[in-house]
Amino acid sequence: MLQTKSSLTNQEIAKMADFEPFSTLAPERLGALFEAAQLVCFAAGAPIFDSQLQGGQRAILIIRQGRVSVRSTAIENGVGELLGPGMLLPLDLALPLRESVETYTAAENCVCWSLAAPCVAALLAEPAVLRWAIDQCWRHHERLMQNIVTDIESNRIAAQINFQPLSSLIKQSPLTVDVSDSVQQAIALMTQHRIGSVIVTDAGRVAGILTESDTLRRVLAPGLDLARPVSTVMTPAPVCLPMTSSVAEAALAMASRSIRHLPVVSEDGALVGVISERDLFVLQRTGFGHLEAPIERATSIAALRNAVDSIRTTCSGLFRYGMSAEQITAMVSALNDRVLVQLIHIVGEPVMQEGQGGQQVRYCWLAFGSEGRQEQTFSTDQDNGIIFAPPPGADAAAVTVLRNTLLQFASTVNVGLDACGFPLCEGDIMARNPKWCLTFDEWKSRFATWICTSDRQSLVLSSIFFDLRPLYGDAALAETLRDTLFALCRDNPLFLHLMAKNALETSVPLGVLSRFSTDGGKFGGTIDLKKRAARLFVDIGRIFSLAHGVRATNTAQRLLLGGARAGRKSEAIEADVAAFHFVQTIRIRGQLNRSAASHNDPNRINPYALNEIDQRVLIEALRQVKLLQTRLRVEYQI
Numbered sequence: 288m289l290q291t292k293s294s295l296t297n298q299e300i301a302k303m304a305d306f307e308p309f310s311t312l313a314p315e316r317l318g319a320l321f322e323a324a325q326l327v328c329f330a331a332g333a334p335i336f337d338s339q340l341q342g343g344q345r346a347i348l349i350i351r352q353g354r355v356s357v358r359s360t361a362i363e364n365g366v367g368e369l370l371g372p373g374m375l376l377p378l379d380l381a382l383p384l385r386e387s388v389e390t391y392t393a394a395e396n397c398v399c400w401s402l403a404a405p406c407v408a409a410l411l412a413e414p415a416v417l418r419w420a421i422d423q424c425w426r427h428h429e430r431l432m433q434n435i436v437t438d439i440e441s442n443r444i445a446a447q448i449n450f451q452p453l454s455s456l457i458k459q460s461p462l463t464v465d466v467s468d469s470v471q472q473a474i475a476l477m478t479q480h481r482i483g484s485v486i487v488t489d490a491g492r493v494a495g496i497l498t499e500s501d502t503l504r505r506v507l508a509p510g511l512d513l514a515r516p517v518s519t520v521m522t523p524a525p526v527c528l529p530m531t532s533s534v535a536e537a538a539l540a541m542a543s544r545s546i547r548h549l550p551v552v553s554e555d556g557a558l559v560g561v562i563s564e565r566d567l568f569v570l571q572r573t574g575f576g577h578l579e580a581p582i583e584r585a586t587s588i589a590a591l592r593n594a595v596d597s598i599r600t601t602c603s604g605l606f607r608y609g610m611s612a613e614q615i616t617a618m619v620s621a622l623n624d625r626v627l628v629q630l631i632h633i634v635g636e637p638v639m640q641e642g643q644g645g646q647q648v649r650y651c652w653l654a655f656g657s658e659g660r661q662e663q664t665f666s667t668d669q670d671n672g673i674i675f676a677p678p679p680g681a682d683a684a685a686v687t688v689l690r691n692t693l694l695q696f697a698s699t700v701n702v703g704l705d706a707c708g709f710p711l712c713e714g715d716i717m718a719r720n721p722k723w724c725l726t727f728d729e730w731k732s733r734f735a736t737w738i739c740t741s742d743r744q745s746l747v748l749s750s751i752f753f754d755l756r757p758l759y760g761d762a763a764l765a766e767t768l769r770d771t772l773f774a775l776c777r778d779n780p781l782f783l784h785l786m787a788k789n790a791l792e793t794s795v796p797l798g799v800l801s802r803f804s805t806d807g808g809k810f811g812g813t814i815d816l817k818k819r820a821a822r823l824f825v826d827i828g829r830i831f832s833l834a835h836g837v838r839a840t841n842t843a844q845r846l847l848l849g850g851a852r853a854g855r856k857s858e859a860i861e862a863d864v865a866a867f868h869f870v871q872t873i874r875i876r877g878q879l880n881r882s883a884a885s886h887n888d889p890n891r892i893n894p895y896a897l898n899e900i901d902q903r904v905l906i907e908a909l910r911q912v913k914l915l916q917t918r919l920r921v922e923y924q925i
Contacts, residue, residue, distance in 0.1 A: 288480065293871070299326075299400075300314070303349065304317055306349070306372070306373030307373070307419055307763050308413075308415060311415040312416070316898040320409050320410060320763070321407065324401060325763065326399070326401070327400075329393040329396070332392065332393060332903075334391070335355060335399075336397070347375055347401075347407050347410075348398050348399040348400060349373070350376070351398045352398040353372075354393075354394040354395055355374070355392065356393075357369075357390070358392070376399075385864070390662070440668070444822075449860075450614050452530060452533060453528060453531075453532050453534065454531070456534070456560075456562055457530070461559070461561050462480055462498075463488045464485055464486075464488070464517055464713055465488060467514065467516060469516060470506055470511070470513045470516075470520060471514060474513070483499050483548065484547075484561065486578075487521045490558070492556060494523065494524040494531050495518065495556050496548060497548065497551065501522065506520055524763055525547065525548075527550045530553055530559055531839060532551075535621040536621060539624055559834060578594075578601060579622065579625055581626050582594045585629055588633070588706045591629060591630060595707050595709075598619065598626075599708075602615055602618055603879055605618075607879070612869075612871035612872040612875050613871070616661065616871065616875075620661040620662065623663055623709070624758055629702055630700060630703045631652070633703075633814075633870065636698050638695055642692030642695060642696070649676040650674065650676070650693060650764070651671075651674050651675070651758075651759065651760035651764045652673060652718065653671060656754060659755055659756040660841050660842055662841065665878050666878050667709065668713070669709050669712045670712055671692055671701075672716070672718050672752075672755075673718045673724035673725070674726070674730050674765060675725075686726065690724060697717070701717045704897075730768055734752070735775055737752075738779050738782045742783075742785075750786075753772065753829055773833065776834070786826070787922070787925060791916055791919060795819070795823065795909050795916070796814045796909065797913070802906060813891040813893050813894075814892060814894055815891050816874045817890035819914065820874075823916070824915070826914050827912075827919065829845065829853075831845050835852035842867060843864045846864050846867065853922075866907070869908045870908050877891070899906075
């Protein structure tokens with residue numbers, strides 16, 4: 288910035304008189320007011336000021352030449368305004384001195400008049416100038432508020448788009464070929480219907496997928512016979528998502544695995560449709576992009592931490608604006624998934640490359656607990672592990688070397704997650720712990736021990752592991768393990784009986800002589816909504832899942848699908864899900880409005896501090912989970 292030492296010339300003062308509000312002043316009055324004004328130059332891109340202070344008063348700038356960009360820090364993705372010659376900075380000149388919410392940057396090379404703070408006070412003493420300044424301030428803040436409302440509304444709409452189920456995108460039956468059909472038949476089908484992929488089925492189940500790029504690379508380029516079976520060139524066992532998954536989950540799956548087509552299946556595994564990258568593109572142009580883009584661009588842990596902070600700030604604002612707890616937890620979890628994937632790209636993959644010398648390793652990063660259930664709130668730590676498959680024929684020494692590489696990789700990622708705002712697990716349930724970095728056979732043996740031993744300690748320890756969800760790597764390892772869990776539970780009904788008994792040991796916090804049964808001691812007058820309400824729904828949903836082979840890990844989906852398979856009436860199921868969502872709503876609200884009454888516990892609330900309506904609805908939600916407990920008592924004869 289270059290500033291002259293001379294006063295403005297009469298020619299400059301005359302030019303200033305062409306702009307409002309100075310045109311209302313007599314020339315001699317204008318000259319006296321601006322006797323000490325100076326010219327200031329700013330290069331394009333240079334910051335100008337947030338607010339300039341002189342002796343506790345505000346100085347002002349008047350644009351003489353060039354344009355200045357003003358952007359409000361209150362708007363997450365605002366495009367800002369461009370101010371031209373004659374405009375005064377700051378725009379809230381008429382307001383008392385305050386912390387500015389605007390930043391000003393030279394959009395091109397600029398020349399401005401700088402007016403000292405005493406001159407500002409003298410200016411505002413002129414009635415015509417003060418009226419003009421108040422009017423400009425009012426207009427500016429009207430635009431600002433409208434932009435804030437538009438920003439929040441676009442976020443709300445974007446979230447609704449991104450978290451609608453994939454079933455809403457399926458418009459037609461999928462086109463398929465059988466594993467015995469020829470490559471020629473598959474290509475002809477894609478050409479006839481102008482589609483980029485075809486699903487290969489075996490007895491009605493998804494066996495593979497063949498895309499246009501596959502045919503170019505695997506068939507046409509090497510000159511293979513088009514009469515050969517399509518099964519010889521397809522991508523076998525493609526990643527599939529259930530139709531209850533969200534658009535955001537599909538986008539994450541495609542991005543993390545570099546795929547462009549995703550089969551969508553029903554709960555029993557039957558193919559219902561195919562989602563393409565193109566299908567998601569139009570939706571995501573107004574969707575996840577503004578929150579996901581900083582994650583995608585991040586090349587350091589510090590940049591990822593900034594993205595995480597932005598996610599939490601934006602999502603908390605959306606919740607306050609009216610977005611449901613279900614959408615918020617799904618959004619937070621999906622974005623946290625993306626943070627993990629990007630963190631692995633930044634700090635994890637270099638470790639794996641160095642440790643394995645570029646050799647491919649079959650492994651999968653697993654999420655447990657709330658992240659596994661896609662129910663993360665604004666207060667969460669880490670619960671994760673790794674499942675891996677040693678190369679065929681690997682001896683014990685080779686497995687040890689591979690495990691050590693994975694443990695080093697996991698430690699780097701766990702520490703990175705901590706730096707990004709996801710604290711290390713106090714119980715050390717993390718992938719860097721050798722207990723939770725296991726081969727497929729070791730995980731199978733570990734679960735078999737828990738299920739077959741069936742003691743209370745095993746139940747308490749193992750519960751969150753049954754919420755496993757693959758986040759990065761070879762998802763087939765995780766899904767095969769899930770199939771193993773279902774088989775083990777079917778063969779050991781005593782385990783589910785003990786899980787049900789354990790779920791009934793926590794009493795619902797409903798009072799006898801009062802509305803609620805609150806805790807005493809140092810937690811006097813409060814309820815732990817996580818342990819005494821939300822967890823009850825989670826535990827029962829998990830039992831439904833294991834008892835009836837429901838692959839979903841989300842509690843609401845488990846209550847919905849598992850409840851239906853258990854023969855629960857649709858009205859009761861609807862009430863179960865609504866009750867769980869209301870408990871989550873109150874819990875999230877408590878985290879955002881944490882006070883001394885919470886005893887620094889993000890999950891504790893004083894139920895009597897809720898308004899009358901919320902108290903009554905919470906009572907009904909707790910009664911609903913009590914009905915679910917009664918269902919367990921009857922079904923498992925406890």
